[in-house]
Amino acid sequence: MRCAAAIALGAIVGAAAPAHAVPDAAAPAAPMAKKDRLALAKSTQHGPPPAPGQRPGKLVNLYNFWTKEWLAIAPSSPPPRATIDRFLRDHFTNKPTAMEPKLVDIVVAAAANFHSEVVDVVSGFRHPKYNLILRKKGHQVARDSQHTHGNAIDFFVPNVATAALHVWAKAQKLGGVGLYAESGFVHMDTGPIRFWSGE
Numbered sequence: 604m605r606c607a608a609a610i611a612l613g614a615i616v617g618a619a620a621p622a623h624a625v626p627d628a629a630a631p632a633a634p635m636a637k638k639d640r641l642a643l644a645k646s647t648q649h650g651p652p653p654a655p656g657q658r659p660g661k662l663v664n665l666y667n668f669w670t671k672e673w674l675a676i677a678p679s680s681p682p683p684r685a686t687i688d689r690f691l692r693d694h695f696t697n698k699p700t701a702m703e704p705k706l707v708d709i710v711v712a713a714a715a716n717f718h719s720e721v722v723d724v725v726s727g728f729r730h731p732k733y734n735l736i737l738r739k740k741g742h743q744v745a746r747d748s749q750h751t752h753g754n755a756i757d758f759f760v761p762n763v764a765t766a767a768l769h770v771w772a773k774a775q776k777l778g779g780v781g782l783y784a785e786s787g788f789v790h791m792d793t794g795p796i797r798f799w800s801g802e
């Protein structure tokens with residue numbers, strides 16, 4: 604699946620657009636050894652598989668545009684904070700920070716609202732060093748951006764119009780909401796409630 608919003612974004616930031624595929628949700632046909640099952644549960648970071656006969660909770664798969672990493676979020680057993688912080692790390696310095704937990708809840712809520720199994724994350728933590736570089740390059744980033752405090756996330760939902768996501772985001776009353784219509788993503792943060800538009 605190729606995402607039009609990501610292609611638009613790629614054109615702006617000069618990076619190749621991700622051509623990611625939604626991971627196959629189908630379980631392997633052959634029964635797995637216990638050792639392999641445990642290894643798989645560890646590698647996908649969402650706890651052990653449900654007990655036999657129990658229906659698994661709906662997964663939301665976060666995709667990081669910069670690191671090309673996936674993080675599966677199971678509502679019943681969310682990943683440890685450290686895993687989330689690592690996933691949302693600053694890609695330039697490779698450094699994580701303690702992210703505001705409400706941000707993962709909000710993107711999972713967005714996925715549920717738009718019936719999507721995938722959310723594309725464009726930006727989570729932004730190291731002050733990287734934020735300064737972006738400012739010097741003339742990018743539209745605030746000096747004391749909420750991203751540098753681990754309080755903001757830029758994201759989009761594949762196949763959902765950015766305008767529709769923006770309407771939903773504002774209705775959540777979480778904090779700041781920025782619309783980046785040309786780039787094809789929405790910014791949400793846990794700072795004071797305020798709305799703005801970028802490119």
Ligand SMILES: [Zn+2]
Nearest residue numbers: 755756757790
């Ligand atoms: Zn942002």
